[in-house]
Amino acid sequence: MRFIGARNMRLLVVLGCGALVAACTATPEGARAEPDLGKYYSQRVEWGSCAGFAGIEDTGNEVQCGRVRVPIDYDKPEGNTAQIAVSRMAARGKRIGAVVVIPGGPGQPGLGVPTVFGKSGLGVKFDVVSFDPRGLGASTPLVRCVSQERLEAIQLRAMTDMSPTGVARSEQDNRDYVAECVAKTGTELLGHLGTREAVRDLDIIRAALGANQLNALGVSYGSRVGSSYAERFPDKVRALVLDASLDPAARMSDPVKTNASLQSAFQTYADSCVQESACPLGTDSAAATDRLRRLINPLLDRPAATRDSRGLNYLNGLSAVIYSLYIPQLWPLVTTGLRELAGGNGDTLLELSDQFRGVVDRSAGQATRCLDEPRTTDRAKAAEEIKLGIDAAPFADTGRFQGQAPLDVCAFWPEQPTSKPHQISGIEALPKVLVVATTGDPVAPYQGGVNLARALNASLITNDGPGHSGFLRGIHCVDKLVLAYFEQLTAPGDITCRKSS
Numbered sequence: 175m176r177f178i179g180a181r182n183m184r185l186l187v188v189l190g191c192g193a194l195v196a197a198c199t200a201t202p203e204g205a206r207a208e209p210d211l212g213k214y215y216s217q218r219v220e221w222g223s224c225a226g227f228a229g230i231e232d233t234g235n236e237v238q239c240g241r242v243r244v245p246i247d248y249d250k251p252e253g254n255t256a257q258i259a260v261s262r263m264a265a266r267g268k269r270i271g272a273v274v275v276i277p278g279g280p281g282q283p284g285l286g287v288p289t290v291f292g293k294s295g296l297g298v299k300f301d302v303v304s305f306d307p308r309g310l311g312a313s314t315p316l317v318r319c320v321s322q323e324r325l326e327a328i329q330l331r332a333m334t335d336m337s338p339t340g341v342a343r344s345e346q347d348n349r350d351y352v353a354e355c356v357a358k359t360g361t362e363l364l365g366h367l368g369t370r371e372a373v374r375d376l377d378i379i380r381a382a383l384g385a386n387q388l389n390a391l392g393v394s395y396g397s398r399v400g401s402s403y404a405e406r407f408p409d410k411v412r413a414l415v416l417d418a419s420l421d422p423a424a425r426m427s428d429p430v431k432t433n434a435s436l437q438s439a440f441q442t443y444a445d446s447c448v449q450e451s452a453c454p455l456g457t458d459s460a461a462a463t464d465r466l467r468r469l470i471n472p473l474l475d476r477p478a479a480t481r482d483s484r485g486l487n488y489l490n491g492l493s494a495v496i497y498s499l500y501i502p503q504l505w506p507l508v509t510t511g512l513r514e515l516a517g518g519n520g521d522t523l524l525e526l527s528d529q530f531r532g533v534v535d536r537s538a539g540q541a542t543r544c545l546d547e548p549r550t551t552d553r554a555k556a557a558e559e560i561k562l563g564i565d566a567a568p569f570a571d572t573g574r575f576q577g578q579a580p581l582d583v584c585a586f587w588p589e590q591p592t593s594k595p596h597q598i599s600g601i602e603a604l605p606k607v608l609v610v611a612t613t614g615d616p617v618a619p620y621q622g623g624v625n626l627a628r629a630l631n632a633s634l635i636t637n638d639g640p641g642h643s644g645f646l647r648g649i650h651c652v653d654k655l656v657l658a659y660f661e662q663l664t665a666p667g668d669i670t671c672r673k674s675s
Contacts, residue, residue: 209251214244215381219260227259227312230285237263237288242382244308244375246366254362258375259312260305260382261285263292270661271412272301273389274379276372276396278418280426280546281539283311294646295657296391303383308375309367310535317367318358319537320351330489334474336574345580352586355537365589367538368545372399373406380410387412389660393643394418394618395426397609398546401598401626408604413660417610418643421622422629423595425547429559431619433566439499439616440466440569442640447509454512463569466495469515471573478520486520486527492570494526497533499616500642544584546593551585553578598629606665607632610652614640633665638672649673 224230224239242258245251261284262272275291277284284304292302309317319325328351332344355364376399380388389412392400397416404411420426444462447453454469455462470491477485494511498504504526511522550556557579564571609632611623620636627634637644637652644652651671658664 209249211245211248211251211378214251214378217243217378217382218384219262219382221262224261224285227261227285229283229306229311230261231289237261237292239285239312242305242375242379244378246308246362248366248371248374256308256363257314258305258308258379259285260303260379261288262301262303263288263297265297265299265301267298269301270299271385271389272303272383273391273413273660274376274383275302275304276376276390276392276399277304277307278392278394278396279534279539280307280395280542281310281534281536282395283307283535285312291646295653296646296660299661300389303379305379307372307538309363309541310538315359315363317355317363317535317538317541319355319540322531322536325351325536326489330487332580333488333572334574336572336576336578338576338578341578341580348580348583349586351583352588355541356588361588364541364587365545365592367541368592369399369402369542370545370592372542373403376403377407377410385412386410389413391415391417391645393645395420395542397618397626398422398426401630402593404604404607404630405598405601408601411605411607413605413663414607415610415645415656415659416607416623416626416630416632417645418615418618419609419611419623419626420618421595421625422598423625424622425595426543427547429563430566431622432617433563433570435619436496436499436616437463437567437569439614439640440495440567442614443499443502443505443508446505450509452513454509454516466512466569467571467573469512470495473520474572474574478515478518478523480520480524482524484524486515486524488572490527491515491520491523493530494523496570496616497530498526499640502640540583541587544587545589545591547584547591548594549584549587549591551581553581556581601630604630605663608635608656608659608665609633610635610637610644610656612637612639612641612644615642617642627668633659634668635666636668636670638670644671 219240221238221240224237227239239261242260243255244258246254246256275287283306285306287304288302296302306313328347388410390400397419400414400416401422404414444455444459447455448457448459455465473488473491477487480486495508498508514522560579607630609623609627611620613620635652635655645656649671655666
Protein backbone atom coordinates (compact mmCIF):
# COMPACT_ATOMS: atom_id res chain seq x y z
CA MET A 175 0.00 0.00 0.00
CA ARG A 176 1.45 3.36 -0.98
CA PHE A 177 1.58 6.20 1.52
CA ILE A 178 2.73 9.79 1.23
CA GLY A 179 6.18 10.28 2.76
CA ALA A 180 6.25 11.98 6.16
CA ARG A 181 8.18 14.96 4.83
CA ASN A 182 5.67 15.57 2.02
CA MET A 183 2.80 15.03 4.45
CA ARG A 184 4.13 17.91 6.49
CA LEU A 185 4.03 20.14 3.46
CA LEU A 186 0.58 19.03 2.30
CA VAL A 187 -1.29 19.66 5.68
CA VAL A 188 6.82 28.90 5.24
CA LEU A 189 20.93 46.31 8.07
CA GLY A 190 21.40 49.41 9.21
CA CYS A 191 19.54 52.37 10.56
CA GLY A 192 17.32 52.66 7.51
CA ALA A 193 15.29 49.62 8.59
CA LEU A 194 14.90 50.85 12.15
CA VAL A 195 12.98 54.07 11.96
CA ALA A 196 11.80 53.98 15.56
CA ALA A 197 15.24 53.15 16.91
CA CYS A 198 17.06 55.75 14.84
CA THR A 199 14.93 58.82 15.39
CA ALA A 200 14.60 61.04 18.40
CA THR A 201 12.32 59.69 21.12
CA PRO A 202 9.51 62.06 22.20
CA GLU A 203 9.86 63.24 25.78
CA GLY A 204 8.13 60.81 28.14
CA ALA A 205 7.98 57.96 25.59
CA ARG A 206 9.85 54.71 26.13
CA ALA A 207 12.85 54.37 23.84
CA GLU A 208 12.74 51.39 21.49
CA PRO A 209 15.45 48.81 22.22
CA ASP A 210 18.40 48.91 19.82
CA LEU A 211 18.12 45.87 17.54
CA GLY A 212 20.76 47.04 15.07
CA LYS A 213 23.12 44.10 15.59
CA TYR A 214 20.31 41.68 14.72
CA TYR A 215 19.24 43.57 11.62
CA SER A 216 22.79 43.92 10.33
CA GLN A 217 23.49 40.17 10.22
CA ARG A 218 23.41 38.12 7.03
CA VAL A 219 22.74 34.42 6.65
CA GLU A 220 25.92 32.40 6.12
CA TRP A 221 24.66 29.62 3.86
CA GLY A 222 26.29 26.21 3.98
CA SER A 223 25.64 22.49 4.20
CA CYS A 224 22.49 21.24 5.91
CA ALA A 225 24.47 18.41 7.53
CA GLY A 226 23.81 18.51 11.25
CA PHE A 227 20.49 20.37 10.91
CA ALA A 228 17.84 18.11 12.42
CA GLY A 229 14.72 17.48 10.34
CA ILE A 230 16.13 17.88 6.86
CA GLU A 231 17.54 15.12 4.71
CA ASP A 232 21.02 15.39 3.25
CA THR A 233 20.41 17.21 -0.03
CA GLY A 234 23.99 17.76 -1.15
CA ASN A 235 24.17 21.26 -2.59
CA GLU A 236 20.49 21.36 -3.60
CA VAL A 237 19.40 23.04 -0.36
CA GLN A 238 21.57 25.17 1.89
CA CYS A 239 21.08 25.94 5.57
CA GLY A 240 22.12 28.64 8.00
CA ARG A 241 21.12 30.35 11.23
CA VAL A 242 19.71 33.74 12.20
CA ARG A 243 20.18 35.07 15.71
CA VAL A 244 17.23 36.77 17.46
CA PRO A 245 16.64 37.96 21.02
CA ILE A 246 14.40 35.71 23.08
CA ASP A 247 12.88 38.84 24.64
CA TYR A 248 12.76 41.75 22.20
CA ASP A 249 12.55 44.18 25.11
CA LYS A 250 15.92 42.84 26.30
CA PRO A 251 18.07 42.60 23.15
CA GLU A 252 21.25 42.28 25.23
CA GLY A 253 19.83 39.23 27.00
CA ASN A 254 19.52 35.60 25.97
CA THR A 255 19.24 34.79 22.28
CA ALA A 256 17.76 32.09 20.05
CA GLN A 257 19.15 30.68 16.83
CA ILE A 258 16.57 30.29 14.05
CA ALA A 259 17.46 27.57 11.55
CA VAL A 260 16.77 28.62 7.95
CA SER A 261 17.01 26.78 4.63
CA ARG A 262 17.09 27.84 0.99
CA MET A 263 16.81 26.37 -2.48
CA ALA A 264 18.15 28.79 -5.08
CA ALA A 265 15.97 29.89 -8.00
CA ARG A 266 16.29 27.68 -11.06
CA GLY A 267 15.84 30.51 -13.56
CA LYS A 268 16.23 34.29 -13.76
CA ARG A 269 15.98 35.32 -10.12
CA ILE A 270 13.56 37.98 -8.86
CA GLY A 271 14.16 37.48 -5.15
CA ALA A 272 13.31 35.10 -2.32
CA VAL A 273 9.93 33.89 -1.07
CA VAL A 274 9.81 32.94 2.59
CA VAL A 275 7.35 30.13 3.33
CA ILE A 276 6.00 30.70 6.85
CA PRO A 277 5.44 27.38 8.66
CA GLY A 278 1.97 26.46 9.89
CA GLY A 279 0.75 24.50 12.87
CA PRO A 280 1.44 26.27 15.12
CA GLY A 281 4.43 24.10 15.86
CA GLN A 282 5.28 22.99 12.32
CA PRO A 283 8.95 22.98 11.29
CA GLY A 284 9.74 24.46 7.90
CA LEU A 285 13.33 23.49 7.21
CA GLY A 286 12.30 20.81 4.70
CA VAL A 287 9.89 23.05 2.78
CA PRO A 288 12.34 24.19 0.06
CA THR A 289 13.06 20.57 -0.91
CA VAL A 290 9.47 20.40 -2.25
CA PHE A 291 8.30 23.98 -2.89
CA GLY A 292 11.61 24.85 -4.53
CA LYS A 293 10.91 22.29 -7.26
CA SER A 294 7.52 23.81 -8.06
CA GLY A 295 6.78 26.79 -10.27
CA LEU A 296 7.53 29.02 -7.28
CA GLY A 297 11.19 28.01 -7.44
CA VAL A 298 11.76 29.08 -11.04
CA LYS A 299 12.29 32.80 -10.36
CA PHE A 300 12.51 32.82 -6.57
CA ASP A 301 14.77 31.34 -3.99
CA VAL A 302 12.46 29.35 -1.73
CA VAL A 303 13.31 29.92 1.93
CA SER A 304 11.78 28.55 5.09
CA PHE A 305 12.71 28.09 8.73
CA ASP A 306 12.07 26.24 11.94
CA PRO A 307 10.31 28.69 14.27
CA ARG A 308 11.88 29.43 17.62
CA GLY A 309 11.67 26.62 20.11
CA LEU A 310 11.46 23.67 17.70
CA GLY A 311 13.21 21.57 15.08
CA ALA A 312 16.79 22.64 14.39
CA SER A 313 16.34 26.02 16.07
CA THR A 314 17.69 26.54 19.57
CA PRO A 315 16.90 26.57 22.42
CA LEU A 316 14.12 23.98 22.24
CA VAL A 317 10.83 23.79 24.08
CA ARG A 318 10.88 20.58 26.11
CA CYS A 319 7.86 19.25 27.95
CA VAL A 320 6.84 15.58 27.89
CA SER A 321 7.46 12.81 25.38
CA GLN A 322 5.11 12.24 22.45
CA GLU A 323 4.14 8.89 23.93
CA ARG A 324 3.28 10.34 27.31
CA LEU A 325 1.33 13.20 25.76
CA GLU A 326 -0.73 10.78 23.69
CA ALA A 327 -1.42 8.68 26.80
CA ILE A 328 -2.67 11.80 28.60
CA GLN A 329 -4.91 12.73 25.67
CA LEU A 330 -6.31 9.21 25.36
CA ARG A 331 -7.06 9.00 29.07
CA ALA A 332 -8.94 12.31 28.90
CA MET A 333 -11.07 10.98 26.02
CA THR A 334 -11.72 7.64 27.67
CA ASP A 335 -12.74 8.73 31.17
CA MET A 336 -14.90 11.85 31.45
CA SER A 337 -16.39 10.90 34.81
CA PRO A 338 -15.88 13.40 37.67
CA THR A 339 -12.89 11.35 38.79
CA GLY A 340 -11.48 11.22 35.27
CA VAL A 341 -11.98 14.95 34.78
CA ALA A 342 -10.11 15.70 38.02
CA ARG A 343 -7.28 13.42 36.94
CA SER A 344 -7.09 15.06 33.51
CA GLU A 345 -6.86 18.49 35.08
CA GLN A 346 -4.00 17.27 37.27
CA ASP A 347 -2.35 15.85 34.15
CA ASN A 348 -2.53 19.33 32.63
CA ARG A 349 -1.00 20.92 35.72
CA ASP A 350 1.79 18.33 35.69
CA TYR A 351 2.39 18.93 31.99
CA VAL A 352 2.92 22.66 32.56
CA ALA A 353 5.15 22.01 35.57
CA GLU A 354 7.35 19.75 33.46
CA CYS A 355 7.52 22.35 30.67
CA VAL A 356 8.69 24.94 33.19
CA ALA A 357 11.24 22.59 34.74
CA LYS A 358 12.75 21.56 31.39
CA THR A 359 12.43 24.80 29.39
CA GLY A 360 12.17 27.75 31.79
CA THR A 361 9.63 30.54 31.84
CA GLU A 362 11.57 33.01 29.68
CA LEU A 363 11.25 30.96 26.49
CA LEU A 364 7.75 29.74 27.42
CA GLY A 365 6.64 33.38 27.57
CA HIS A 366 8.12 34.33 24.18
CA LEU A 367 6.83 31.76 21.70
CA GLY A 368 3.70 33.39 20.32
CA THR A 369 2.78 35.11 17.09
CA ARG A 370 4.15 38.39 18.44
CA GLU A 371 7.67 36.95 18.46
CA ALA A 372 7.16 35.02 15.23
CA VAL A 373 6.46 38.31 13.43
CA ARG A 374 9.56 39.99 14.85
CA ASP A 375 11.70 36.95 13.98
CA LEU A 376 10.33 36.99 10.42
CA ASP A 377 11.37 40.60 9.95
CA ILE A 378 14.90 39.86 11.10
CA ILE A 379 14.99 36.89 8.70
CA ARG A 380 13.92 39.29 5.93
CA ALA A 381 16.81 41.59 6.75
CA ALA A 382 19.27 38.69 7.08
CA LEU A 383 18.33 37.65 3.53
CA GLY A 384 19.37 41.11 2.37
CA ALA A 385 15.82 42.03 1.27
CA ASN A 386 14.37 45.48 1.77
CA GLN A 387 10.86 44.05 1.43
CA LEU A 388 9.37 40.65 2.14
CA ASN A 389 7.90 38.11 -0.26
CA ALA A 390 6.09 35.49 1.80
CA LEU A 391 3.64 32.62 1.63
CA GLY A 392 1.79 31.79 4.84
CA VAL A 393 -0.43 28.70 5.02
CA SER A 394 -2.88 27.94 7.86
CA TYR A 395 -1.29 29.26 11.08
CA GLY A 396 1.33 30.76 8.78
CA SER A 397 -1.45 33.02 7.51
CA ARG A 398 -1.92 34.31 11.07
CA VAL A 399 1.78 35.15 11.26
CA GLY A 400 1.65 36.68 7.77
CA SER A 401 -1.37 38.89 8.47
CA SER A 402 0.17 39.97 11.78
CA TYR A 403 3.37 40.84 9.93
CA ALA A 404 1.37 42.90 7.44
CA GLU A 405 -0.18 44.78 10.33
CA ARG A 406 3.10 45.48 12.14
CA PHE A 407 5.36 46.04 9.10
CA PRO A 408 3.04 47.07 6.23
CA ASP A 409 5.77 49.05 4.44
CA LYS A 410 8.08 46.01 4.48
CA VAL A 411 5.78 43.88 2.32
CA ARG A 412 6.38 43.41 -1.41
CA ALA A 413 4.15 40.37 -2.00
CA LEU A 414 2.17 38.32 0.53
CA VAL A 415 0.00 35.27 -0.13
CA LEU A 416 -2.11 33.90 2.73
CA ASP A 417 -3.57 30.44 2.09
CA ALA A 418 -5.93 28.33 4.25
CA SER A 419 -6.48 31.69 5.86
CA LEU A 420 -7.48 32.31 9.46
CA ASP A 421 -9.85 35.06 10.56
CA PRO A 422 -7.66 37.52 12.52
CA ALA A 423 -10.58 38.36 14.82
CA ALA A 424 -11.41 34.72 15.69
CA ARG A 425 -9.78 32.06 17.81
CA MET A 426 -7.63 29.54 15.95
CA SER A 427 -9.47 26.66 17.63
CA ASP A 428 -13.01 27.98 17.90
CA PRO A 429 -15.10 25.06 19.26
CA VAL A 430 -18.01 25.84 16.93
CA LYS A 431 -16.57 27.24 13.71
CA THR A 432 -13.56 24.92 13.45
CA ASN A 433 -15.48 21.81 14.48
CA ALA A 434 -18.28 22.65 12.08
CA SER A 435 -15.71 22.78 9.26
CA LEU A 436 -14.40 19.38 10.33
CA GLN A 437 -17.89 17.92 10.32
CA SER A 438 -18.59 19.39 6.89
CA ALA A 439 -15.32 17.95 5.53
CA PHE A 440 -16.16 14.54 6.98
CA GLN A 441 -19.57 14.70 5.34
CA THR A 442 -17.95 15.49 1.99
CA TYR A 443 -15.75 12.44 2.41
CA ALA A 444 -18.77 10.33 3.39
CA ASP A 445 -20.73 11.55 0.35
CA SER A 446 -17.86 10.31 -1.81
CA CYS A 447 -17.48 7.01 0.06
CA VAL A 448 -21.11 5.94 -0.20
CA GLN A 449 -20.89 6.12 -3.98
CA GLU A 450 -18.51 3.15 -3.86
CA SER A 451 -19.42 -0.47 -3.41
CA ALA A 452 -18.75 -1.84 0.08
CA CYS A 453 -18.31 1.59 1.67
CA PRO A 454 -17.82 0.90 5.40
CA LEU A 455 -20.10 3.87 6.18
CA GLY A 456 -23.03 2.26 4.37
CA THR A 457 -25.06 3.58 1.47
CA ASP A 458 -26.78 6.53 3.17
CA SER A 459 -24.42 9.44 3.74
CA ALA A 460 -26.88 10.97 6.22
CA ALA A 461 -26.16 8.05 8.54
CA ALA A 462 -22.36 8.18 8.06
CA THR A 463 -21.67 9.97 11.34
CA ASP A 464 -23.37 7.25 13.36
CA ARG A 465 -21.71 4.51 11.31
CA LEU A 466 -18.26 6.01 11.90
CA ARG A 467 -18.85 6.24 15.64
CA ARG A 468 -19.93 2.60 15.73
CA LEU A 469 -16.63 1.68 14.09
CA ILE A 470 -14.30 4.00 16.02
CA ASN A 471 -15.78 4.37 19.51
CA PRO A 472 -15.26 0.73 20.60
CA LEU A 473 -11.52 1.50 20.41
CA LEU A 474 -11.96 3.52 23.61
CA ASP A 475 -12.13 0.25 25.53
CA ARG A 476 -10.29 -2.21 23.29
CA PRO A 477 -7.67 -1.40 20.63
CA ALA A 478 -7.99 -3.19 17.32
CA ALA A 479 -5.39 -5.79 16.39
CA THR A 480 -2.40 -4.69 14.30
CA ARG A 481 0.70 -6.37 12.93
CA ASP A 482 2.82 -4.82 15.66
CA SER A 483 2.10 -5.03 19.36
CA ARG A 484 0.66 -1.53 19.78
CA GLY A 485 -2.82 -2.06 18.43
CA LEU A 486 -4.99 0.77 17.11
CA ASN A 487 -6.44 2.85 19.95
CA TYR A 488 -9.17 5.46 19.73
CA LEU A 489 -6.82 8.46 19.55
CA ASN A 490 -4.86 7.03 16.62
CA GLY A 491 -7.98 5.81 14.82
CA LEU A 492 -9.76 9.16 15.05
CA SER A 493 -6.56 11.06 14.21
CA ALA A 494 -6.13 9.00 11.02
CA VAL A 495 -9.63 9.99 9.91
CA ILE A 496 -9.40 13.67 10.89
CA TYR A 497 -5.97 14.42 9.45
CA SER A 498 -6.77 12.60 6.24
CA LEU A 499 -9.59 15.07 5.70
CA TYR A 500 -6.83 17.60 4.95
CA ILE A 501 -5.73 15.63 1.86
CA PRO A 502 -8.49 14.21 -0.39
CA GLN A 503 -5.94 11.93 -2.06
CA LEU A 504 -5.85 9.96 1.20
CA TRP A 505 -9.60 9.32 1.33
CA PRO A 506 -9.37 5.91 -0.42
CA LEU A 507 -6.92 4.82 2.29
CA VAL A 508 -9.33 5.94 5.01
CA THR A 509 -12.04 3.86 3.34
CA THR A 510 -9.73 0.85 3.23
CA GLY A 511 -8.77 1.40 6.85
CA LEU A 512 -12.38 1.66 8.04
CA ARG A 513 -13.30 -1.44 6.05
CA GLU A 514 -10.44 -3.31 7.76
CA LEU A 515 -11.53 -1.95 11.14
CA ALA A 516 -15.02 -3.36 10.61
CA GLY A 517 -13.28 -6.75 10.46
CA GLY A 518 -11.22 -6.08 13.58
CA ASN A 519 -7.98 -5.02 11.89
CA GLY A 520 -6.37 -1.61 12.51
CA ASP A 521 -3.22 -1.79 10.35
CA THR A 522 -4.04 0.78 7.66
CA LEU A 523 -5.44 3.38 10.06
CA LEU A 524 -2.42 2.97 12.36
CA GLU A 525 -0.06 3.46 9.42
CA LEU A 526 -1.96 6.58 8.43
CA SER A 527 -1.86 7.89 11.98
CA ASP A 528 1.87 7.23 12.22
CA GLN A 529 2.51 9.38 9.16
CA PHE A 530 0.97 12.37 10.90
CA ARG A 531 2.86 11.86 14.17
CA GLY A 532 5.57 14.47 14.44
CA VAL A 533 4.19 16.67 11.68
CA VAL A 534 3.96 19.39 14.33
CA ASP A 535 5.91 19.84 17.53
CA ARG A 536 3.02 19.64 19.97
CA SER A 537 4.93 21.23 22.84
CA ALA A 538 5.91 24.34 20.88
CA GLY A 539 2.48 24.46 19.24
CA GLN A 540 0.72 24.28 22.59
CA ALA A 541 2.89 27.08 23.92
CA THR A 542 1.95 29.30 20.97
CA ARG A 543 -1.75 28.68 21.51
CA CYS A 544 -1.43 29.53 25.20
CA LEU A 545 0.18 32.86 24.31
CA ASP A 546 -2.17 33.68 21.43
CA GLU A 547 -5.62 32.57 22.54
CA PRO A 548 -8.09 33.73 25.21
CA ARG A 549 -7.93 31.40 28.19
CA THR A 550 -10.78 29.53 29.80
CA THR A 551 -10.33 29.48 33.57
CA ASP A 552 -13.93 28.74 34.52
CA ARG A 553 -14.82 25.05 34.62
CA ALA A 554 -18.45 25.64 33.70
CA LYS A 555 -17.35 27.52 30.58
CA ALA A 556 -14.85 24.78 29.77
CA ALA A 557 -17.67 22.22 29.89
CA GLU A 558 -19.88 24.45 27.76
CA GLU A 559 -17.17 24.66 25.10
CA ILE A 560 -16.76 20.88 25.07
CA LYS A 561 -20.52 20.53 24.55
CA LEU A 562 -20.51 23.12 21.76
CA GLY A 563 -17.65 21.30 20.05
CA ILE A 564 -19.46 17.95 20.26
CA ASP A 565 -22.62 19.44 18.82
CA ALA A 566 -20.64 21.00 15.94
CA ALA A 567 -18.69 17.80 15.11
CA PRO A 568 -20.74 14.80 16.23
CA PHE A 569 -18.66 12.40 14.12
CA ALA A 570 -15.89 12.80 16.74
CA ASP A 571 -18.16 12.41 19.79
CA THR A 572 -16.93 9.70 22.18
CA GLY A 573 -20.37 9.55 23.81
CA ARG A 574 -18.74 9.86 27.23
CA PHE A 575 -19.20 13.53 28.06
CA GLN A 576 -20.98 13.85 31.40
CA GLY A 577 -21.34 17.62 31.63
CA GLN A 578 -17.96 18.35 33.20
CA ALA A 579 -14.58 19.21 31.71
CA PRO A 580 -11.09 19.93 33.07
CA LEU A 581 -9.34 23.24 32.67
CA ASP A 582 -6.86 22.84 29.85
CA VAL A 583 -3.11 23.35 29.78
CA CYS A 584 -3.35 27.07 29.01
CA ALA A 585 -5.27 27.74 32.23
CA PHE A 586 -2.06 26.88 34.10
CA TRP A 587 0.47 28.44 31.74
CA PRO A 588 3.15 30.40 33.65
CA GLU A 589 3.10 33.46 31.35
CA GLN A 590 0.24 35.69 30.22
CA PRO A 591 -0.97 35.89 26.59
CA THR A 592 0.98 38.22 24.33
CA SER A 593 -1.47 38.34 21.42
CA LYS A 594 -5.20 38.02 20.97
CA PRO A 595 -7.72 37.84 18.12
CA HIS A 596 -8.51 41.36 16.94
CA GLN A 597 -9.55 43.53 14.02
CA ILE A 598 -6.58 44.49 11.86
CA SER A 599 -5.79 48.21 11.64
CA GLY A 600 -3.06 50.59 10.56
CA ILE A 601 -2.34 49.05 7.15
CA GLU A 602 -2.55 52.14 4.95
CA ALA A 603 0.99 51.47 3.65
CA LEU A 604 0.26 47.81 2.82
CA PRO A 605 0.36 46.91 -0.89
CA LYS A 606 -2.21 44.60 -2.41
CA VAL A 607 -1.98 41.11 -0.94
CA LEU A 608 -3.59 37.83 -1.96
CA VAL A 609 -5.79 35.56 0.16
CA VAL A 610 -6.66 31.99 -0.85
CA ALA A 611 -9.62 30.33 0.90
CA THR A 612 -10.93 26.83 0.25
CA THR A 613 -14.66 26.21 0.57
CA GLY A 614 -14.23 22.68 1.98
CA ASP A 615 -11.23 23.32 4.21
CA PRO A 616 -11.58 21.10 7.32
CA VAL A 617 -9.76 23.40 9.78
CA ALA A 618 -9.60 26.86 8.20
CA PRO A 619 -13.26 27.83 7.73
CA TYR A 620 -13.89 29.49 4.38
CA GLN A 621 -15.59 32.48 5.96
CA GLY A 622 -12.40 33.15 7.91
CA GLY A 623 -10.57 33.67 4.63
CA VAL A 624 -13.32 35.97 3.40
CA ASN A 625 -13.04 37.98 6.62
CA LEU A 626 -9.24 38.17 6.36
CA ALA A 627 -9.39 39.38 2.75
CA ARG A 628 -11.85 42.05 3.78
CA ALA A 629 -9.67 43.14 6.73
CA LEU A 630 -6.58 43.46 4.53
CA ASN A 631 -8.41 44.86 1.48
CA ALA A 632 -6.90 41.88 -0.33
CA SER A 633 -7.78 40.00 -3.48
CA LEU A 634 -9.62 36.78 -2.68
CA ILE A 635 -9.14 33.52 -4.58
CA THR A 636 -11.90 31.09 -3.66
CA ASN A 637 -10.78 27.50 -4.17
CA ASP A 638 -14.08 25.66 -4.60
CA GLY A 639 -13.34 22.16 -3.38
CA PRO A 640 -12.17 20.01 -0.46
CA GLY A 641 -8.85 19.89 1.37
CA HIS A 642 -6.59 22.12 3.42
CA SER A 643 -5.17 25.01 1.32
CA GLY A 644 -5.27 25.67 -2.41
CA PHE A 645 -1.82 26.63 -3.72
CA LEU A 646 0.31 23.80 -5.17
CA ARG A 647 -2.53 21.31 -4.77
CA GLY A 648 -2.96 20.60 -8.45
CA ILE A 649 -5.49 23.40 -9.08
CA HIS A 650 -4.05 25.10 -12.17
CA CYS A 651 -6.19 28.22 -11.80
CA VAL A 652 -4.94 28.91 -8.25
CA ASP A 653 -1.29 28.18 -9.06
CA LYS A 654 -1.33 30.41 -12.15
CA LEU A 655 -2.79 33.38 -10.28
CA VAL A 656 -0.49 33.05 -7.28
CA LEU A 657 2.66 32.74 -9.39
CA ALA A 658 1.65 35.72 -11.57
CA TYR A 659 1.13 37.75 -8.41
CA PHE A 660 4.53 36.88 -6.95
CA GLU A 661 6.34 37.49 -10.23
CA GLN A 662 4.50 40.52 -11.63
CA LEU A 663 2.60 41.86 -8.59
CA THR A 664 -0.63 41.48 -10.57
CA ALA A 665 -3.38 40.79 -8.06
CA PRO A 666 -6.60 39.54 -9.64
CA GLY A 667 -10.02 40.68 -8.60
CA ASP A 668 -12.00 38.26 -6.47
CA ILE A 669 -12.18 35.02 -8.39
CA THR A 670 -13.30 31.41 -7.96
CA CYS A 671 -11.16 28.46 -9.05
CA ARG A 672 -12.02 24.77 -9.31
CA LYS A 673 -9.95 21.63 -9.82
CA SER A 674 -10.82 21.48 -13.51
CA SER A 675 -10.14 25.16 -14.17
